[in-house]
Amino acid sequence: MILPNVLKCNSKCVLFSVLMIFNQLAFAVTRGLLIDVDNLKVTKPLMAATIAGEALSGWKSNTVTVANSPGISNTLYLNLSAMSNAVGSYSEEGKNYMVFDIKDDSGVSSGVGFILRVSSYLCLFGGCWGSNGDIAVGNTELEISPTKDFDFAQVIYSVKLIATGAEIKSSYSVPDWQIGVLSFWGTQSANRVVVMRGFNINYTKTGCVASAYPSSINMGVVSVAQLTNSRSVAALLPVTVSLKCDSGIGVYASMTDLSDPGNSKENLTLIPSTNTAKGVAVxxxxxxxxxxxxxxxxxxxxxxxxxxxxxxxDPNEVSFKLYPQYVMTGTASDVTPGDANAMASITFAYE
Structure with a gap:
C-alpha cells in the first residue's frame, strides 16, 4: 500500500504593526464602546489571493463594565450589524470565527477584516462569578451571559485583524464604523453601540520570496510491520525551504495544517478518503x-x-530543512493500512 504525503508550501509574507487601544466606558445608553486601531503597515513582495485568512495581528482585549439595575434579571446580547459583511471564516485552536470585511463609505473593501470573541463575568458588589468562556462570534445575535440578577457585568471584547484576500492599496483610510450593538434583554432594556474607529492602512512592496523542494513528497510503500516496529518512518529526502529576502529584515515561520487550520498539535490531520489509514499520522x-x-x-x-x-x-538568502515522517498515534493494534495524505502550508512573518 502506498502512503503518499503531500506538502504544499505557500509563500506568505507580511510585515505589520498593529495596536488596538480600547476605551473603557462606564455604562450609559447614550455612549458607545469605541475600539481604536493604530495605523496598519503591510509589507509583502507580492499581493495575491493566497494571503486570504492570514492573521495580521494578535488578539487585543478590553474589559468593559456594564451596569444593571439592582434586583433586575437581564440577559446580555451582542448584535453584529457587520454580519452582512462576512467574507469567510478563520479557525484557531479548535474554534471557528466569521471574518467581517472592513469597507469604506462607498463599499470598497480595504483588504482587511476582523474577527471577534466575547466573554463576560456577572457581578454583585460583593464579587463576580465565573466567566462563560470565550465565545467565537459567528451569529447575528449572540447571547454572552445567562439571564440572572446582577449589579454589573464585565464584558471582555477581543479583536484580531485578518487578511481577506482582496487587494490592499498603497494607501487607504478606513472610516469610523459601527459594527454592532450590545443590548440588555429582559425586564430592563438598554442598548450600547460598538464602534471601530478609523485608521490608515499602508502597503509597501518588499519582503521575501520563498520556494520549497520537493513540494510534493511520496513516502513510498510503508508496511504496517515497518511502522509498528520503529513507531516512525521518515521520508528518504527532507524538504528544503529557500528564502530570497530584501535587506535588513528578520523572518519567522509557522506551519498550518490545511485540513484543520485550528490544529495546534504536532500531528497533521489526514485527508479523508474512501480508504484512509488509521492509527498513523504525518x-x-x-x-x-x-x-x-x-x-x-x-x-x-x-x-x-x-x-x-x-x-x-543574517544574509539575505537563507534555507532550512523540514523532515517529514509517519508516526504511530496509538498502539500497534490501532494501525490499519490505507491512504495517509496530508497537506501543510508555511507562513512567513517579518520584523
Whole structure:
C-alpha cells in the first residue's frame, strides 16, 4: 500500500504593526464602546489571493463594565450589524470565527477584516462569578451571559485583524464604523453601540520570496510491520525551504495544517478518503529533529508555534530543512493500512 504525503508550501509574507487601544466606558445608553486601531503597515513582495485568512495581528482585549439595575434579571446580547459583511471564516485552536470585511463609505473593501470573541463575568458588589468562556462570534445575535440578577457585568471584547484576500492599496483610510450593538434583554432594556474607529492602512512592496523542494513528497510503500516496529518512518529526502529576502529584515515561520487550520498539535490531520489509514499520522521535524507544532496562518511575529528563521543581520538568502515522517498515534493494534495524505502550508512573518 502506498502512503503518499503531500506538502504544499505557500509563500506568505507580511510585515505589520498593529495596536488596538480600547476605551473603557462606564455604562450609559447614550455612549458607545469605541475600539481604536493604530495605523496598519503591510509589507509583502507580492499581493495575491493566497494571503486570504492570514492573521495580521494578535488578539487585543478590553474589559468593559456594564451596569444593571439592582434586583433586575437581564440577559446580555451582542448584535453584529457587520454580519452582512462576512467574507469567510478563520479557525484557531479548535474554534471557528466569521471574518467581517472592513469597507469604506462607498463599499470598497480595504483588504482587511476582523474577527471577534466575547466573554463576560456577572457581578454583585460583593464579587463576580465565573466567566462563560470565550465565545467565537459567528451569529447575528449572540447571547454572552445567562439571564440572572446582577449589579454589573464585565464584558471582555477581543479583536484580531485578518487578511481577506482582496487587494490592499498603497494607501487607504478606513472610516469610523459601527459594527454592532450590545443590548440588555429582559425586564430592563438598554442598548450600547460598538464602534471601530478609523485608521490608515499602508502597503509597501518588499519582503521575501520563498520556494520549497520537493513540494510534493511520496513516502513510498510503508508496511504496517515497518511502522509498528520503529513507531516512525521518515521520508528518504527532507524538504528544503529557500528564502530570497530584501535587506535588513528578520523572518519567522509557522506551519498550518490545511485540513484543520485550528490544529495546534504536532500531528497533521489526514485527508479523508474512501480508504484512509488509521492509527498513523504525518508530522514534520525541524533541523534539530524536534517535532513541529502547527498553528493558524499568521503574518505577525509572536504567533502561536512560530519559530525564528533569520535575524535582520543574517544574509539575505537563507534555507532550512523540514523532515517529514509517519508516526504511530496509538498502539500497534490501532494501525490499519490505507491512504495517509496530508497537506501543510508555511507562513512567513517579518520584523
Amino acid at each position: 508530522r514534520f521535524l525541524d533541523e534539530n529533529q524536534n517535532a513541529i507544532s502547527y498553528g493558524p496562518p499568521s503574518a505577525f511575529v509572536g504567533s502561536l508555534n512560530q519559530w525564528k528563521v533569520k535575524s535582520s543581520s
